[in-house]
Amino acid sequence: MKIGAPKEVHEGEARVAITPESAGHLQKLGHEVFIEAGAGTLAGFTDDAYRDAGVEVVKTAPSLFKMIDVVAKVRPPTETEAKRLTKGQTLISFFYPSSNEALMETLKSKGATAIAMDMVPRISRAQKMDALSSMANIAGYRAVIEAGNNFGRFFTGQVTAAGKVPPAKVLVIGAGVAGLAAIGTSTSLGAITYAFDVRPEVAEQIESMGAEFVYLEFDDSELPDGAETGGYAPPSSPEFQAKQLAKFREIAPDIDIVISTALIPNRPAPVLWTADMVKSMKPGSVIVDLAAERGGNCELTVPDEKIVTDNGVTIIGYTDFPSRMAAQSSTLYGNNIRHMVADLTPEKDGVVVHDMEDDVIRGATVTHEGSITWPPPPPKIAAIATKPKQKVIVPTAEEKRATEVAAFKAQTRNQVGLLVIGAALLLFVGFFAPASFMQHFIVFVLSVFVGFQVIWNVSHSLHTPLMAVTNAISSIIILGALVQIGSGSWLVILLAALSVFMAGINIFGGFLVTRRMLAMFQKS
Numbered sequence: 403m404k405i406g407a408p409k410e411v412h413e414g415e416a417r418v419a420i421t422p423e424s425a426g427h428l429q430k431l432g433h434e435v436f437i438e439a440g441a442g443t444l445a446g447f448t449d450d451a452y453r454d455a456g457v458e459v460v461k462t463a464p465s466l467f468k469m470i471d472v473v474a475k476v477r478p479p480t481e482t483e484a485k486r487l488t489k490g491q492t493l494i495s496f497f498y499p500s501s502n503e504a505l506m507e508t509l510k511s512k513g514a515t516a517i518a519m520d521m522v523p524r525i526s527r528a529q530k531m532d533a534l535s536s537m538a539n540i541a542g543y544r545a546v547i548e549a550g551n552n553f554g555r556f557f558t559g560q561v562t563a564a565g566k567v568p569p570a571k572v573l574v575i576g577a578g579v580a581g582l583a584a585i586g587t588s589t590s591l592g593a594i595t596y597a598f599d600v601r602p603e604v605a606e607q608i609e610s611m612g613a614e615f616v617y618l619e620f621d622d623s624e625l626p627d628g629a630e631t632g633g634y635a636p637p638s639s640p641e642f643q644a645k646q647l648a649k650f651r652e653i654a655p656d657i658d659i660v661i662s663t664a665l666i667p668n669r670p671a672p673v674l675w676t677a678d679m680v681k682s683m684k685p686g687s688v689i690v691d692l693a694a695e696r697g698g699n700c701e702l703t704v705p706d707e708k709i710v711t712d713n714g715v716t717i718i719g720y721t722d723f724p725s726r727m728a729a730q731s732s733t734l735y736g737n738n739i740r741h742m743v744a745d746l747t748p749e750k751d752g753v754v755v756h757d758m759e760d761d762v763i764r765g766a767t768v769t770h771e772g773s774i775t776w777p778p779p780p781p782k783i784a785a786i787a788t789k790p791k792q793k794v795i796v797p798t799a800e801e802k803r804a805t806e807v808a809a810f811k812a813q814t815r816n817q818v819g820l821l822v823i824g825a826a827l828l829l830f831v832g833f834f835a836p837a838s839f840m841q842h843f844i845v846f847v848l849s850v851f852v853g854f855q856v857i858w859n860v861s862h863s864l865h866t867p868l869m870a871v872t873n874a875i876s877s878i879i880i881l882g883a884l885v886q887i888g889s890g891s892w893l894v895i896l897l898a899a900l901s902v903f904m905a906g907i908n909i910f911g912g913f914l915v916t917r918r919m920l921a922m923f924q925k926s
Contacts, residue, residue, distance in 0.1 A: 403752040405743060406436030406470035408463040412477040416444035416728035417735060419474035419495070422455035424736030429456055431744055432752035438466050445728035467491075471754070472746075474739050478502055489513030492754065494742060496520045496533070499768045499776040500668040506776065509769040515756060516769040519738060523765035523781045530741040531762065535579045536734040541723040542583025542663065545690040546572075548723070549659045550591065552688050552708070552716045558592020569594050571656055574613070575674055575699060576663035577604045580692055584661045585613045596653070600638050600646075616653070618645050638672075647676065654679040660689045662699035671696040685714030694719035742766075824851070845882050880905040 405428060407420040418441050420428070425435040435457045439449055449459045460466040467473065467486040475483075475495035484505055487493060489512065497518030499506060509516050519533040529535070549572075550557060559569035570593040574584045577599035585608060588595045595613035599605075605615040638646065654675075665671055671693035680689070680702055691703040702711065703719040710716050724731040745762060746754050758764045761781040768776040824847065832840055883901035886894055 403432070403472060403747065403754060404434045404436060404470040405472040405474060406438070406460070406466050407441055407474045408438045408466055408483070409441040410476055411480060411483070414722050414725060415477055416725045417476045417732045418442040418445050418447065418728075419476050419732075419735060419739055420457075421445075421447055421732050421736040422451045422457065423733065424740045425452065425455045425457045427737075427740045428743060431740075431747055431750050433743065433747070434458070436460055436466055436470055438463050442732070445732040447729075447732070472743065476735060478505060481505070481508065484508045484512070487512050487514040491515070492517065492746075492756075494519065494739060497768055506769055506774050510772060510774050513772045514769065515767065515771070517742065517763070517766045518768050518776075519735075519742070519766065521766045521768065521776070521778070522742075523761055523778075525761060525781055528762045528765075531738050531745070531766075533735055533738040536738055537724040537731060538578065538580035538663075539583045540727050540731050540734070541692055542580035542585075542661070543587050544723040544727055545580070545661050545663075545692055545718075546584050546587040546591070546659075548718055548720070548726075549661065549688045549690045552718065553659060554686055555658075556592075557588070570658040572596070572659045572661065573598070573616075573653065573657045574661045574663065575599075576665070577601070577608055578663060578665075580663040581661070582607065582611065584663065585611050588659075588661075589613055593659070596657075598646075598649075600642070616649060618642075618649055643672075646674070650675065651679055651682070654682045655684070657683065658687050660687075660700075661692070662689070663692045664699050665693050665696060669696075671699050673697075673699065673701050675700040677701045680711055680715050680717070681713055683713070683715050687715045689715065689717045691717065691719050692723065695721040845885060848882075880909065 405420075407418055410417065418437075420435060420437060421442065425437075428435050435455075437449075437452050437457050437459055439459050439461050442448070442452065452459055460469065463483070464486060467483075471490070472492045472494060473479075473487065475493065478495060478497050479487075479493060485508065487509060492515040493509070494517045497505070497516060498520060499518055506516070519531070522528050522531045522533065524532065553570065555570060556567050557570045557572075560567040572588045572593045572595045574581050574588065574595065574597040577585070577597055581597065581599070585595055585597055589612040596616050597608045597613045598616040599608070602617075605617075608615045660675060662675060664674055675689065675691075680700065683689075689700050689703075691698045691700045693699045694703050694705045697703075698705065698719060700717055700719075702709070702717055704717070705719050706721050708716065708718045708720070720726070744750075745760070746756065748755055756763060756767070756770065758767065758770070758775075764775075765778045765781055767778070768774065828840075828844065828847065831843065835843065879901055883898040883905065887898040887902065888895075
């Protein structure tokens with residue numbers, strides 16, 4: 403099979419559907435690969451790089467379309483490109499069928515097959531072909547970089563001789579792929595990051611990345627159900643939306659940067675950041691609206707433009723964030739394409755097998771054999787993020803604090819109980835054991851107790867070999883042994899000496915292992 407990628411004609415689009423690397427994988431599947439001259443230039447891939455990878459470079463797009471069986475693109479085809487397709491040819495690209503009905507009619511009349519990369523179902527097997535997630539990951543990262551470029555201050559807090567710098571406060575609206583990427587980038591830059599999503603079950607993911615989840619108080623009847631949207635955030639009830647906007651109005655004056663990523667499939671973007679919220683923000687604040695292409699989550703967003711409001715708030719409505727990192731985007735998208743081609747040619751003999759019984763292929767196909775096949779039926783396999791609807795109880799901040807206090811009190815009661823039991827045991831042993839034994843026994847018990855208390859409350863993330871449980875206990879043992887080594891009993895002296903020897907091996911061994919670990923991170 404012959405597969406090729408033309409140069410993208412959409413203004414400002416720098417990505418390319420096939421890279422030299424992905425071309426090599428396609429060739430291993432038994433395909434011949436072609437590229438239009440200059441198609442990868444804006445992404446940093448020269449024609450010579452393609453030639454070195456065994457790709458044939460074709461001078462013009464019309465010539466390319468005539469030579470190949472499968473056309474791989476990034477953006478949906480223009481009317482001119484669609485008319486170049488012929489019966490039996492396959493187009494693989496982003497398509498957005500809900501807003502391109504005329505384009506589907508053109509491809510239907512041509513008898514061409516169109517596979518929409520934006521319609522790949524969100525099931526586990528299709529993750530390697532999920533181009534929306536690949537591009538959203540890049541968009542979320544780039545959104546924070548763009549925000550930082552326009553913010554004019556540090557993300558992280560600093561204390562310097564010239565004064566104290568407070569950390570930036572970032573709010574990420576929507577915790578999908580783009581939102582999680584933005585959260586990860588923001589927290590890694592040192593900002594205080596807050597995040598909101600209509601799905602309370604993602605709160606744990608948000609908090610695990612170092613951000614704080616913005617909770618709302620609402621009834622279960624107001625809770626959106628994402629089961630029917632394939633894991634995407636579903637539309638919210640009017641009551642939920644009202645509480646959501648009220649919460650945003652409350653926190654808007656304290657937020658420095660807003661990254662909005664909220665989208666609902668095949669619907670306009672919901673307005674979540676209104677004009678009055680923008681007006682209440684501090685001068686110099688930044689809003690990056692990743693939903694600008696669908697109308698925007700911010701009421702004042704202008705698609706493809708950056709504006710500054712009267713009160714000094716910058717609103718960025720760019721729709722080409724992945725294209726602004728064209729090399730990385732093309733690499734990931736090229737991998738998505740070659741995985742799709744691999745599914746279309748399961749025998750690895752270069753012959754396309756368009757299996758309409760396959761959930762992934764059927765879900766992504768919008769036209770086939772002279773028919774429009776969109777919208778597809780629901781996949782037979784449940785979506786990745788789909789869960790049975792169940793009652794979700796979201797704790798308020800007060801309830802979370804009450805839970806933490808109750809846990810602290812329970813832990814304190816347990817410790818007091820253990821101390822009482824230990825004291826009782828010491829008294830019991832003291833009635834029968836000689837005073838010389840009790841002196842050593844008390845030192846032993848206190849050593850164990852102190853060692854346990856010192857190490858058990860240390861975060862697991864800090865448990866290097868130097869701060870491991872055995873090393874901490876060994877440190878207590880060696881101190882206890884040194885106290886006892888001056889005893890008059892030869893047996894106690896012998897046991898204390900052995901304790902010092904064995905504990906010393908463990909402690910110094912921990913130092914050596916830690917030194918070796920630290921050396922791994924040092925620049926050579």
